[in-house]
Amino acid sequence: MFDIKKLTEKQVFLLDGAMGTELFRAGLPPGHCPESWNEERPEEVAGIHRSYYEAGSLAVLTNSFGGNALKLAGYGLESRTYELNFKAAQLARSVCPEGRYVGGSIGPTGKFLKPVGDLTEDQLLEAFRPQVEGLAAGGVDFLLIETQYDLRESLAALRAAREACSLPVLVTMTFNLTRRGYFTIMGVSPETFIRTMEENTVEAFGANCTLSPADMIGLIKTLRSLSSRPLIAQANAGQPQVGPDGSTFYELGPGEYADFIPELIEAGARVIGGCCGTSPEYIKKIAEKISSFFDKIN
Amino acid sequence: MKPEPNSHLQALSQAIVQGLVDEAGPLAEKALDAGLKPLQVIEQACVPAIEEVGRLWEAGDYFLPELIAGAEAMKAAMTVLQEALKSSGQSLKSAGRVVIGTVEGDIHDIGKNMVASMLRASGFEVIDLGADVKVERFVETAEREKADIIALSALLTTTMLNQKRVVELLVSRGLKDRFKVMVGGAPVTEKFAREIGADGYGESAVQAVSVARNLLSGRGGKHD
Numbered sequence: 001m002f003d004i005k006k007l008t009e010k011q012v013f014l015l016d017g018a019m020g021t022e023l024f025r026a027g028l029p030p031g032h033c034p035e036s037w038n039e040e041r042p043e044e045v046a047g048i049h050r051s052y053y054e055a056g057s058l059a060v061l062t063n064s065f066g067g068n069a070l071k072l073a074g075y076g077l078e079s080r081t082y083e084l085n086f087k088a089a090q091l092a093r094s095v096c097p098e099g100r101y102v103g104g105s106i107g108p109t110g111k112f113l114k115p116v117g118d119l120t121e122d123q124l125l126e127a128f129r130p131q132v133e134g135l136a137a138g139g140v141d142f143l144l145i146e147t148q149y150d151l152r153e154s155l156a157a158l159r160a161a162r163e164a165c166s167l168p169v170l171v172t173m174t175f176n177l178t179r180r181g182y183f184t185i186m187g188v189s190p191e192t193f194i195r196t197m198e199e200n201t202v203e204a205f206g207a208n209c210t211l212s213p214a215d216m217i218g219l220i221k222t223l224r225s226l227s228s229r230p231l232i233a234q235a236n237a238g239q240p241q242v243g244p245d246g247s248t249f250y251e252l253g254p255g256e257y258a259d260f261i262p263e264l265i266e267a268g269a270r271v272i273g274g275c276c277g278t279s280p281e282y283i284k285k286i287a288e289k290i291s292s293f294f295d296k297i298n
Numbered sequence: 299m300k301p302e303p304n305s306h307l308q309a310l311s312q313a314i315v316q317g318l319v320d321e322a323g324p325l326a327e328k329a330l331d332a333g334l335k336p337l338q339v340i341e342q343a344c345v346p347a348i349e350e351v352g353r354l355w356e357a358g359d360y361f362l363p364e365l366i367a368g369a370e371a372m373k374a375a376m377t378v379l380q381e382a383l384k385s386s387g388q389s390l391k392s393a394g395r396v397v398i399g400t401v402e403g404d405i406h407d408i409g410k411n412m413v414a415s416m417l418r419a420s421g422f423e424v425i426d427l428g429a430d431v432k433v434e435r436f437v438e439t440a441e442r443e444k445a446d447i448i449a450l451s452a453l454l455t456t457t458m459l460n461q462k463r464v465v466e467l468l469v470s471r472g473l474k475d476r477f478k479v480m481v482g483g484a485p486v487t488e489k490f491a492r493e494i495g496a497d498g499y500g501e502s503a504v505q506a507v508s509v510a511r512n513l514l515s516g517r518g519g520k521h522d
Contacts, residue, residue, distance in 0.1 A: 030403025031430055074405050110406065116366050174450045178358030186360030240455045240485035242493060248455035248485070
């Protein structure tokens, strides 16, 4: 039984880092559907999960970020939604050590609800439902609805989750730091986010992507002032850079990223993981920081 | 100016700023009915209004829904005004012709759609190729459509290098001077844009408009 409140009472719950870049590193061709690798190259996907567990992740997120029917339709794979998610969950489960966990990743559809786009809430529900069903049947311990920017879409995913299973659900939204403070691209404020999450009894929630660790600390402080629930923080490894050889990388290395972790914990983060630009090496450094942080205070 | 036409301009301008898509068209018609010239309405109501939308976005007061609504309201007004121009035998000078898309391997199109909306609202002709667009297709479409600008979006560190490939293809086909290339997207920076030989970089959809204008200033605007 996955109880995030209990799991974060005396420790920080460590998630994994980026999946997409690890898949590309393993040879996923650009333009190829990442979720299709759950069937085509299961050993690669499982290998990435394994290296995150070895680095110290208490839970890994399944390779299903773009596994909703609307996003899969971009590859003509919408009819395979259930199977690809089922396989995603099974793969992570197959390498999950005793006492660790598997989270089902549910990312945004990339489409917009009316009036900005053409989508209806029903279409969103239909897109998320087979994804949730596949993940649940494949054996995940919890669901993470992540990288959301529109509250209505997060709520549609939440509804699909609650209707299809009884798994605990966590939610992260992606905030930008604007001149007026932290907002998602749709204008969701930390206050609105927290209020909506608490009203809907989401077990744990927070932010991921876009922000550097330094900006994430500021956001977590704001969220902490508004809620006492376990807060999730998954920052990017700073901004992307291009090296002299034309390769791309992120500005913060594993050690530099991990140096922000004590302050992030003090700010109130209880579920920590990486986002764009992070890898098992980052998670390993973060795990070390977390354990020395708790050694010091205990 | 008489107070009455002025109030028409103001009402239209406000409708655009507030993103009242259904009201902008009828208000443009009312302005014309009151005797205002189409060009005057465009220059004194529409253009300042969409600039105000951009300002509010940059200030952090407006978000994506407001930006898109403003651009849509602008489009509704411009449809009416351009029709009126046409029937009086005139036409609006295009701000320029842009071929836009998200590069190969990348299916993210939110940012690209925002830029396309803002460019259209600002008087550019936009040919939107969608997402996951092959390098060759950008170049071939730009040639066929006699575009002024090729605008490239990328959301992934792995695909931003395809922006570079477009520039390289232009160079290898001897077309680099014929089109201006502008780039954008979350991982893209001004420095990256310079390094790959792009002509312009916009951090936001609003900036993209001024970048596009600057790139074409001194070129007499258009494909003439």
